[in-house]
Amino acid sequence: MNEFEQQILSVNGIELSVHVAGPLDGRPVWLLHGFPECWHSWRNQVPALVQAGYRVFVPEMRGYGRSSAPADVNAYDLLTLCADIQAAMDAFGHTQACIVGHDWGAPVAWHLALLEPQRVKALVTLSVPFGGRPKRPATELMREHYADRFNYILYFQEPGIAEQELDADIDRSLRAFMGDTEVFLQTKAVDARLFDGVVVATELPDWCAPADYEIYRQTFAGLGFRGALNWYRNFERNWQRTEFLAGLQVRQPTLFLIGDRDPVGVLEAHTIKRMPGLVPQLEQQLIEDCGHWIQSEKAEAVNAAMLGFLGRVYAEGAGTAS
DSSP states (O other): OOOOEEEEEEETTEEEEEEEESOTTSOEEEEEOOTTOOGGGGTTTHHHHHHTTOEEEEEEOTTSTTSOOOSOGGGGSHHHHHHHHHHHHHHHTOSSEEEEEETTHHHHHHHHHHHOTTTEEEEEEESOOOOOSOSSOHHHHHHHHTTTSOOHHHHTSSTTHHHHHHHTTHHHHHHHHHSOTHHHHOOOOTTOOTTTTOOOOSSOOTTOOHHHHHHHHHHHHTTOSHHHHHGGGGHHHHHHHTGGGTTOOOOSOEEEEEETTOHHHHHTHHHHHHHHHHOTTEEEEEETTOOSOHHHHTHHHHHHHHHHHHHHHSSSOOOOOO
């Protein structure tokens, strides 16, 4: 891993930890992690980007690690999460940037593209597609569809319930998420808990060495999962606050990557099919023999796709990098 400089920025009412690497004059690339991960989930992408001449900015997103974790659930809606990164880009003097996002980082990236059509020049999103603003909040639709069976997103909605289960054993929780996709696709009673019936592996997956896992663990060991879970508790607030974005297209050149064994591909198949109409300059690539943790499981394939794409669409015109 390239040597990082960690900066703690006071932005948007919080402290935001950002790890920075690469040449001072490199074009800015922001890497936004998802749930339940950390900045270190991009450990395999940073060296490749730096070697290609980019200046890389990897935040610990609000609610994670060294960054602030406000108690208020409403402090985690998408526009607020975007504002964290917008203010950080201001602090670094970025007039142009590429945004890369995985899992929950992908919706932040999608919305940054909508909010910043001039500054965001290119977009790479992993695992979570863009469906535009729905006609109703997604949780309303989920409650109808999963009225008689378990759904992990609905389970996350009530503050304190999921935290009690996940925080009771941080290591078990992380290994469960890192393991098979069973934890997301399981069918069971509506009143079940997340890990009921889930066999948690005692070994780490091949893509996560013990030293790397320790950084994941440290991310949650002090804070627990409360801040990270609060991202899930803003579907209705996100829907209310993004009315002004309804119907807008993502106009930037965009690369979307997803693993062929990612459960999101099943859950969001309809969104993926109609995404080209919402993202006119879209390139899509299916990564074979790959689950949800795409940038870790298939780092070489992700790096090759991302660097090839950026070389075509982000090779000219750099913003001011700090």
